[in-house]
Amino acid sequence: MERIEHRACFGGWQDVYRHRSAALDCNMQFAVYLPPQAASRVVPVLYWLSGLTCTEQNFITKAGAQRYAAEHGVALVVPDTSPRGDDVADVDSYDLGKGAGFYLNATQAPWSQHYRMYDYVAQELPALIEARFPVTDARAISGHSMGGHGALSVVLKNPGRYRSVSAFSPIVAPSHVPWGEKAFSAYLGDHRETWKAYDATELVKAASERLPLLIDQGEADEFLHTQLRPDLFKAAADAADYPITLRMQPGYDHSYYFVASFIGEHVAHHAKALL
Numbered sequence: 001m002e003r004i005e006h007r008a009c010f011g012g013w014q015d016v017y018r019h020r021s022a023a024l025d026c027n028m029q030f031a032v033y034l035p036p037q038a039a040s041r042v043v044p045v046l047y048w049l050s051g052l053t054c055t056e057q058n059f060i061t062k063a064g065a066q067r068y069a070a071e072h073g074v075a076l077v078v079p080d081t082s083p084r085g086d087d088v089a090d091v092d093s094y095d096l097g098k099g100a101g102f103y104l105n106a107t108q109a110p111w112s113q114h115y116r117m118y119d120y121v122a123q124e125l126p127a128l129i130e131a132r133f134p135v136t137d138a139r140a141i142s143g144h145s146m147g148g149h150g151a152l153s154v155v156l157k158n159p160g161r162y163r164s165v166s167a168f169s170p171i172v173a174p175s176h177v178p179w180g181e182k183a184f185s186a187y188l189g190d191h192r193e194t195w196k197a198y199d200a201t202e203l204v205k206a207a208s209e210r211l212p213l214l215i216d217q218g219e220a221d222e223f224l225h226t227q228l229r230p231d232l233f234k235a236a237a238d239a240a241d242y243p244i245t246l247r248m249q250p251g252y253d254h255s256y257y258f259v260a261s262f263i264g265e266h267v268a269h270h271a272k273a274l275l
Contacts, residue, residue, distance in 0.1 A: 001132065004029070010070035011036035014060060019128070023119040024083040030125065031056040032133060033066050037073035044138035044163075044274035045075045045129060046267065049121065049147030049154075052179070053099045055080050059144075062256040068264045072271035075135050079125055081146070083114040095179055096186055102174070103150030104198045106187035115187060118198070122154050122161075140270035144168040144259055145223075146179070148215075152200035152233075159209040164273035166214040166266045168259050169221055172233035173201040179227050201236045213237075213244045214269045216262050218252030 005016035012035040021028045037043050046069070048059050056078045059065065069076050082088075082101030089110040090097035106115035130137055139162045143151035148170020155165040174180020175195045184195045196202040217230050224230075230246055237244045252258040 001128075005031075009033065009066045012038065012066070012070055014066060016056060016060075021083075021120055021124060023116045023124045024114050026083045026085040026088055026114055028084065028120070029056055029080050031060045031076070031078040032129070033060065033069055033076040034133065035070045035073050035075060038075060038134045042134045042136045043073050043075050044140070045077055045126075045135045046270050046274070047121070047126075047139065047141045047151075048076060048078045049103060049141070049143030049150040050078065050081050051143070051145030051147050052081070053094050054147075055099070058256065059259075062260065063263050064260045065263045065267060068267035072267060072275065074267065074271055074274060075133070077125070077129055079121060082117065085114075088114045096183055100146065100183060102146060102180075102183045102187065102198070103154065104184075104187055107194075108187060108189050111187050117150070118154070121150065122158055138163055138274045140164040140274055142166040142168075142266055142270065143170070144256075145228075145254065146171055148172070149174055149180075149200060153198050153203060155211060156200060156203035156207055157197070159207075162211065164212040164270045166216075166269055168216050168262070168266075169218060169223070169228055169254050170200070170215060170230070170233075171228060173199060173229050175199045175202070176232065177227045177229060201233045204233065204237050204242050205240050207240060207242055210242060212269065212273050213242070214266060215244060215246045216258075216266070217246065217248055218254065218258050219248050219250045220252055221254045221258075223254055
């Protein structure tokens with residue numbers, strides 16, 4: 001593992017590392033923010049999953065989360081959104097291939113060789129973080145858009161591993177919207193029944209635990225009615241008696257201006273469960 005960035009930030013350190021991922025069979029980068037409290041004790045971890053076209057850089061440079069992580073004494077861990085490298089399958093499309101891993105384990109060629117972001121996020125990366133950094137095994141997870149889909153599906157598939165979850169503008173029903181249908185068809189094949197394993201609206205129906213769950217959605221989001229459909233997840237959660245807080249925010253779109261406006265409240269949401 002090689003540290004390639006090291007910057008002082010709100011009394012702590014914002015770092016970026018490169019390492020060889022066994023799950024993805026390629027070199028990967030991830031960001032770690034260690035708050036000032038980590039200099040003297042171990043701290044809990046909030047994982048952040050970013051959206052389409054992003055790397056680890058978008059969140060750490062645009063969201064402004066480090067200020068709030070420092071206030072609460074929570075580490076931030078931000079992986080890339082897909083496998084990378086010259087030998088990794090790709091297409092000329094922003095919503096499939098590199099930058100669009102969808103946090104699942106692909107089963108179809110040519111994607112199945114490297115696109116195992118679910119294993120990376122749910123297993124390999126936390127094991128690495130907890131072995132190499134001054135953190136506890138108290139975990140929370142959040143994300144934006146495709147990353148919101150990832151956060152919700154990872155939590156619902158792994159009861160007992162996380163203490164809280166939140167999302168901004170998540171793709172909550174990928175089996176029923178164009179982004180998800182395109183990615184799932186390529187990565188998982190055309191048998192739609194297999195898609196349910198990574199669809200939060202399907203997974204919540206059989207959830208075995210009830211975690212604090214906060215979703216913020218901008219009412220002016222250009223993808224609200226075509227790609228995101230929070231109404232579908234809310235209906236499924238209500239039917240399953242899974243309590244969620246869904247906040248529709250007037251005037252906000254799909255951008256990081258939206259994320260930056262409410263990230264402090266999300267970090268506080270997780271800190272309450274982690275500390």
